Amino acid sequence: MSLLTLIQIILFILLAGTSGYIAFKKFKEIYDNIHRGRPEIIHSSLGFRLKSMLLVAFGQKKMFKLTVPAFLHLIIYASFVITQIELIEIFLDGLTGSHRILYHAFEGSFMQSIYVFVINFIEVLSLLTFFVTIIFILRRTTFKVKRFQMPELKGWPWKDAMNILGFEIILITFIFLMNGADSALHSKEHVSGYGFLLSGYFGSLIAILPNGALEFLGRIGWWGHLCMVLTFLLYLPYSKHLHILLAFPNTFFTRPEQKGEIHNMPAIQYEVQSMMDPSFKAPETEGEIKFGAKDVYDLSWKNLLDAYSCTECGRCTSACPANQTGKKLSPRKIMMDTRDRMEDLSKGIKKHGPDFTDNKSLLGDYITKEELRACTTCNACVEECPVNISPLSIILELRRNMIMEEADSPVEWNNMFANMENNQAPWQFSPSDRLKWTEELN
């Protein structure tokens, strides 16, 4: 083994190891943030969970409510998944100092044809992804699709989306540079070349370069590809693109209840039960009883997992009647604010310890009461979400806190609550008058 190869192996191990360690620490931080949420038991069978995950996350079923974006997204998604095969070879090459280790390992066997087929398939998908990425950039910058122009996407979320699209273009360029230079070199030594169709064509254009220059270009492509993959790994936990990982657990833990079903609060339920049945004994509850959620860690771990899984696609906001009628409410912003609050608290906890407080809360400092009051609980956001997120669940918890802990509700709502308590209906009629309207009927 030459000294240069040894240096390359050491550099590869240092780069990949350090990036992996830093990324692992951030992923662990996210895991801890989610587990700071209050417990929630999801009563569903393994079969239901697997079905949800396979249909919604893996099969992208709900994406197809909008056919064209779904199809374009599917190309990027398939390309991302299949490119991992080429990545395995890059890692094996990095660790052993070899080049195209799998191609040579399969030399002369049927597996070599499979290898060439897979690389060709990756290249076709990569080229399609290149064009789709351009369309996605245009969709945000030139076509100005409405759901990507809303106020909550200004600043970092906008840059985040553009960064990832930029990463993709650079990554694909490096793949073709590496494969093209390799093809050119290989075809100089073997008449048949590697058999890579797209990069083989590119290789034939640069084959006039001397071998040294082609080797250099191939190395740039290889290291460039690797660096982009590691950059993506480090960037992922700070980005909305974390959904490419979290969509799977999030759909796995889909709540089996009807969408929008409102859960009883145990403390209230026990109170009512003991009023109706004096022999009823409420179970002991530990610690202070809180109604709803004021801050992120009053929400359940599933609410917090939802927030980290949000793709910021805005399908929920586009379908939200409150948003459509000009109210401040955007269910996408509810998810983004929840995530931002978790990240802000997490930074504080890392710096000052687990008792850190900044005298702020999700309710009030991040999400306003005006936004919460605008929700009609229609459930459209839950129905539309491609990764089974429920913004409504967070809205309800915050609203419960606002009303039951702070007694802060508009006078119209208070009248309705009083009517429900006294008349068992939202209207101001006595239950005994309910059938009066029938008296006028023949």
Ligand code: SF4
């Ligand atoms: S449930 Fe609320 S937030 Fe969701 S779409 Fe309906 S009004 Fe909007």
Ligand code: SF4
């Ligand atoms: S909650 Fe769902 S629909 Fe709304 S932006 Fe996030 S991923 Fe998209």
